[in-house]
Amino acid sequence: SGSRIGLEALKAKVMPAEAAAALIAPGETVGMSGFTGSGYPKAAPMALARRIEAAHAAGDPFRLRVWTGASTGPELDGALAKADGIEFRLPYNSDPIAREKINRGEMDYFDMHLSQVAPMAWQGFLGPLDTAIIEVSGVRPDGSLIPSSSVGNNKTWIDRASKVILEVNRWQNPALEGMHDIYYGTALPPSRVPIPLVRPDDRIGEAYFRCDPDKVVAVVETDAPDRNLPFDAPGEDHRAIAGHLLEFFRHEVARGRLPASLLPLQSGVGNIANAVMSGLVDGPFEGMTAYTEVLQDGMLDLMESGKLLTASATAFSLSPEAAATLNADMARFRDRLVLRPQEISNHPELIRRLGCIAMNGMIEADIHGAVNSTHLMGSRIQNGIGGSGDFARNAYVSIFMAPSVAKGGRISTIVPKTPHVDHINQDVQILVTEQGLADLRGLSPRQRAEVIIENCSHPDYRPALKDYLIRARRDSYGQQSPTLLAEAFAWHQRFIETGDMRG
Ligand code: 0RQ
Numbered sequence: 001s002g003s004r005i006g007l008e009a010l011k012a013k014v015m016p017a018e019a020a021a022a023l024i025a026p027g028e029t030v031g032m033s034g035f036t037g038s039g040y041p042k043a044a045p046m047a048l049a050r051r052i053e054a055a056h057a058a059g060d061p062f063r064l065r066v067w068t069g070a071s072t073g074p075e076l077d078g079a080l081a082k083a084d085g086i087e088f089r090l091p092y093n094s095d096p097i098a099r100e101k102i103n104r105g106e107m108d109y110f111d112m113h114l115s116q117v118a119p120m121a122w123q124g125f126l127g128p129l130d131t132a133i134i135e136v137s138g139v140r141p142d143g144s145l146i147p148s149s150s151v152g153n154n155k156t157w158i159d160r161a162s163k164v165i166l167e168v169n170r171w172q173n174p175a176l177e178g179m180h181d182i183y184y185g186t187a188l189p190p191s192r193v194p195i196p197l198v199r200p201d202d203r204i205g206e207a208y209f210r211c212d213p214d215k216v217v218a219v220v221e222t223d224a225p226d227r228n229l230p231f232d233a234p235g236e237d238h239r240a241i242a243g244h245l246l247e248f249f250r251h252e253v254a255r256g257r258l259p260a261s262l263l264p265l266q267s268g269v270g271n272i273a274n275a276v277m278s279g280l281v282d283g284p285f286e287g288m289t290a291y292t293e294v295l296q297d298g299m300l301d302l303m304e305s306g307k308l309l310t311a312s313a314t315a316f317s318l319s320p321e322a323a324a325t326l327n328a329d330m331a332r333f334r335d336r337l338v339l340r341p342q343e344i345s346n347h348p349e350l351i352r353r354l355g356c357i358a359m360n361g362m363i364e365a366d367i368h369g370a371v372n373s374t375h376l377m378g379s380r381i382q383n384g385i386g387g388s389g390d391f392a393r394n395a396y397v398s399i400f401m402a403p404s405v406a407k408g409g410r411i412s413t414i415v416p417k418t419p420h421v422d423h424i425n426q427d428v429q430i431l432v433t434e435q436g437l438a439d440l441r442g443l444s445p446r447q448r449a450e451v452i453i454e455n456c457s458h459p460d461y462r463p464a465l466k467d468y469l470i471r472a473r474r475d476s477y478g479q480q481s482p483t484l485l486a487e488a489f490a491w492h493q494r495f496i497e498t499g500d501m502r503g
Helices: 017-021 044-057 074-082 096-103 114-123 154-160 236-254 271-281 297-304 320-328 330-334 348-354 388-394 445-456 462-475 490-498
Strands: 029-032 064-067 086-090 131-139 145-147 163-169 216-222 265-267 288-291 308-313 337-339 357-361 364-366 397-401 430-433 436-439
Touching (some): 086 096, 265 271, 271 357, 297 320
Parallel strands (some): 029 064, 029 131, 288 308, 357 397
16 A cells, blocks of 8 residues: 555566665666756665675776766765766766765766757767666556656656666655656657747646656665755845846836746756845736746745746755645645756757746856856866756846855955856846846947946955956957956966965
């Protein structure tokens, strides 16, 4: 009783996680479920990590190539990285142990646009996929699978893998059933056709994954919660950023450049994005929609307020409190939420068609408005580009935000030149810090530099930036994007040497 496995043939394949992990050979490529801490397998990866540790202790090599949706949890990336079990990983990672291994050069990491993972796998560029390990919330009598709290690349991993291991997680709310929209209409060129989605809440696919039961080699039953990290209460800087952004939206509506219900919102990961959503709860905008990648607490608050009508994403990313609220009230939220494969939630065609308002966090921006979302001091990976590139390039308006200083003021997030660029000037239209907002639309690089320094930089760094700009305008090789090459990265070099950009 209480079994969530409706198909006898799969019930017969239930086994302990250790036995499932034993079916994976060293050197395999494994496609895992999981996206921003939800819907990742929790038991098989831990068993795999124990097996890898034992192999290493016996002097035997055992490493895997790991593909996921995006970040997962400590039971997956953390455990496998700690065991030195990951030779290569893609895409987005935020696990601290994996991050450390990558930055020490002990693990290869391919950071790519999240919308491109599934198509690239189909194109064959990434090599064959041996095993898929997928968390689901149930198996139906016809063998189709009820997805769990994230969709990510699961459809593609199930279709492409030679063998499939399922984790059926009883912790996942049974009322998730029906919330998902799995689109099976993607194809490779020259057979690609338009994706028939014209509103954020359109349902164009099926509520379940198709899966050939003969490919399933193991079923593991679990009862473990998603990672569910708490968010920080919005700080003063975060509230100031949200305030500037709301002011900008009001201004755009007044000018007739945005409808009063705004346009489908995309909101990135992290505390700032969450604070902006909370800010919108008290704002004047009604009848909003979201076409985004992850649903954070702020998005649910906005939905509860009645101002956000519907939201589309590929995953939840909730605090423990918000997860509990959602789980207690799933029936009420279910019809207003859609979870899709990440190639659809982040699809450039759909983002451009819907006209999303993209709001993403950044590490730093330079005075010409190029944005770095991923690398510290040009070389250390923080997380990854995630979906920020999918949205920024294709949005109706592309916004990046961060406090104007990091690490207690020792780092300016507005710099003469960023040593790593994820988003080129053309993909960055609005920059926001707690100091203010820079509207860069229609401005030349020279004009951008003035507005960014004046509106966004911290007073501690503003004089130095102004001084740099004056000299660049005098001495630069060219005057389209005034730059002093020998000096452009001096702030970063100073931080590496002294721990403070101010020296
Ligand atoms: O470090 O954790 O050691 O304290 O970076 O920074 O200020 O907490 O900001 O949580 O919003 O993250 C860009 C990383 C911002 C995120 C980034 C340090 C800072 C802190 C985190 P600590 P904050 P946030 C679609 C959107 C890429 C993916 C994306 C991100 C840590 O937004 O990963 O946009 N984006 N996806 O101290 C050195 C600087 C720094 C710095 C911040 N200039 N130099 N350290 N930090 N700025 C959704 C998905 O794709 C899933």
